[in-house]
Amino acid sequence: MSFLTIEDVTYSYQQGKDPVLRRINWEIKEGEFHCLLGKSGCGKTTLLKLAAGLLSSDQGRIRLQGKEVVKPSPQCGFVFQTPNLLEWKTVMENMLLPIKLKRKVTKEDKNQALELLELVGLESYRERYPLQLSGGQQSRVALARALIQKPSLLFLDEPFASLDAITREELQDDLLRMCHMHNITVLFITHDIAEAVYLSDVAAVMAQGEIVYQTPVKLERPRTMSMRYEPYFNEICLSLRQAMNGEQS
Incomplete structure (x- = not known):
């Protein structure tokens, strides 16, 4: 049974206007990592929000573990293009904010926050403020914060787009490791073809509001740096690039 199912979904921002998304069908199984590629304005972020x-879609339906999605679920975590950390709060306070907004923070919550910060190598930075961190460190805090409520499904919208190449690759490994440890299902939006191939079990391409191509990525896990230079990796990258260009692959 699929974990997340998107069935014949169509969506327009204004009634009577051309749809942004047209009859999208997609399935993600539990524990899978799916990446969605596409040029700016193709509708991929809109699909993530749906x-x-x-x-809410105009037509079709979306189901999470068999139940129709009508509002954000506490099962889901989010990481956006910018870390969105509060500058006047410490790293630890930012980590605990999602919990504090719902209930009183417990000692167990604080211990979990420390464990997550340790996983991303930032436990010693817990009393620092966001402006005292590098861009990569801020992104690591945002990633760890998304896991504080133990989500079963994680949505990420180009979270590493503004980072340098080396930091980006390090964060990709952090993300894969943490999702594997917690058995998290992932929908990840990106413009970067190599990033999509390195991360995903399935990579798909969207163009003009439709999913025009998708392919399984049959790389072993855990992923390693050397895989980025293998012929199979480059073949998948080429097929995705051709699909983004509208070419027959």
Whole structure:
């Protein structure tokens, strides 16, 4: 049974206007990592918002573990293009904010926050403020914060786009390791073809509001740096690039 199912979903931002998304069908099984590629304006972020319950489709339906998605679920975590850390709060306070907004923070919550910060190598930075961190460190805090409520499904919208290449690759490994440890299902939006291939079990391409191509990525896990230079990796990258260009692959 699919974990997240998108069935014949169509969406327009304004009634009577051309749809942003047209009859999208997609399935993600539990524990899988799916990446969605596409040029700016193709509708990929809109699809993520629909899947997360932040928007409601005009037609079709979206189901999470068999239940129709009508609003954001506490099962889901989010990481956006910018870390969105509060500058006047410490790293630890930012980590605990999602919990504090719902209930009183417990000692167990604080211990979990420390464990997550340790996983991303930032435990010693817990009393620092966001402006005292590098861009990569801020992104690591945002990633760890998304896991504080133990989500079963994680939505990420180009979270590493503004980082340098080396930091980006390090964060990709952090993300894969943490998702594997917690058995998290992932929908990840990106412009970067190599990033999509390195991360995903399935990579798909969206163009003009439709999914025009998808392919399994049959790389072993855990992923390693050397895989980025293998012929199979480059073949998948080429097929995705051709699909983004509208070419027959």
